[in-house]
Amino acid sequence: xxxxxxxxxxxxxxxxxxxxxxxxxxxxxxxxxxxxxxxxxxxxxxxxxxxxxxxxxxxxxxxxxxxxxxxxxxxxxxxxxxxxxxxxxxxxxxxxxxxxxxxxxxxxxxxxxxxxxxxxxxxxxxxxxxxxxxxxxxxxxxxxxxxxxxxxxxxxxxxxxxxxxxxxxxxxxxxxxxxxxxxxxxxxxxxxxxxxxxxxxxxxxxxxxxxxxxxxxxxxxxxxxxxxxxxxxxxxxxxxx
Numbered sequence: 001x002x003x004x005x006x007x008x009x010x011x012x013x014x015x016x017x018x019x020x021x022x023x024x025x026x027x028x029x030x031x032x033x034x035x036x037x038x039x040x041x042x043x044x045x046x047x048x049x050x051x052x053x054x055x056x057x058x059x060x061x062x063x064x065x066x067x068x069x070x071x072x073x074x075x076x077x078x079x080x081x082x083x084x085x086x087x088x089x090x091x092x093x094x095x096x097x098x099x100x101x102x103x104x105x106x107x108x109x110x111x112x113x114x115x116x117x118x119x120x121x122x123x124x125x126x127x128x129x130x131x132x133x134x135x136x137x138x139x140x141x142x143x144x145x146x147x148x149x150x151x152x153x154x155x156x157x158x159x160x161x162x163x164x165x166x167x168x169x170x171x172x173x174x175x176x177x178x179x180x181x182x183x184x185x186x187x188x189x190x191x192x193x194x195x196x197x198x199x200x201x202x203x204x205x206x207x208x209x210x211x212x213x214x215x216x217x218x219x220x221x222x223x224x225x226x227x228x229x230x231x232x233x234x235x236x237x238x239x240x241x
Contacts, residue, residue: 025183030237031175035168036188038231039160043152045144045223048124051092052131053113053138057104061096064110071135072112078134079116082127088117113138119147125221144223153190153228160232161185168236180239188231 026032052075056067076089093113099105116131118124124142132139146152165179172178 025235026237030180030239031177032183033168033171033236033238034233035164035171035236036231036233037160037163037167038229039156039158039163040227040229041153041156041159042225042227043146043149045146045226046119046121047145047147048118048121048142048223049145050116050118050124050128050131050141050143051113051139052116052128052136053093053111054135055112055138056110057099057107058110059107061098061108061110064108065096068110068112072114074134075114075131075136078130079127082123082130083120084116084118084127088119090115090117111138118142121221121223124223128221142221144226146226149228153230156228156230157232160230161234164232164234168234168238172236172238175238176241177238178241180237183235183237185235186233188233190228190230 022028054068054071054075056064056071058064058067079089080086091112092115093111095109095111097109099107099109116127118127128139168179
C-alpha cells in the first residue's frame with residue numbers, strides 16, 4: 001500500500017513539471033511560421049576590369065618574347081598616362097610556344113594577358129582605345145563591379161526583411177493570429193554573381209577568319225546599373241490576438 005502511494009505521488013509531481021522546451025524556440029501557446037523572401041538593390045558600377053594583352057609571332061622564341069615585351073611596355077605606359085596605377089595591373093597569363101601546324105608551323109608565339117582595373121568609369125572607353133592603339137591585340141571585358149558591395153546591398157537586406165515581415169503578417173492575419181516575436185533570421189546570400197571572364201580573343205586571329213571588327217571607339221561605353229538580389233529566411237512566433 002505504501003509503495004502504491006509513493007508511485008501515485010511521483011506521478012503527480014511528474015505531471016506538474018513543465019514540459020521540455022520546444023527545440024524550435026516557440027512556446028506552448030505559439031505557432032512557428034518560417035518565411036523566405038528576397039530583396040533587390042540597384043547600384044551604379046564604379047569599377048571596370050578588362051583583360052588586355054599582346055600576342056607576337058616570330059622565327060625564334062627569343063624574338064617573340066622580345067616583341068611581346070616591347071608591346072606590353074607600350075600598353076602599360078599608355079595606361080599609366082591615363083592614371084592607371086601599377087597596383088591596378090595584374091598579369092593573368094604568360095605563354096610561349098612553338099607552332100607545329102598550319103601556315104605558321106615552325107614559328108613561335110608569345111602571349112601576355114594583363115588584367116586592368118579601372119576606377120574612373122568615364123575613361124574606360126578611352127583606355128580600350130589607347131591600349132589597342134599602343135599594340136594590345138587581345139581583349140575581353142569589361143566586367144563591371146561595385147567596389148563596396150556590402151554598403152550597396154544594405155537596402156537589399158532591408159527590403160528582403162520587410163518583404164518577409166509583410167508576408168508573415170498576411171499569413172498571421174489569415175489564421176487569426178499576430179506576430180509575437182522574431183525567433184531567428186537566416187541570411188541566404190546573394191543571388192547575383194559577377195559574370196565570368198570571357199575568353200580573351202586575339203584580334204589578329206579574328207582578322208584571319210572574319211571581317212575586321214569595328215574600331216573600339218565606334219560604340220560609347222555605358223556602365224549602366226548592376227542589380228543584386230539577396231535572400232533571407234525568418235522564423236516568426238505567432239500568437240493569438
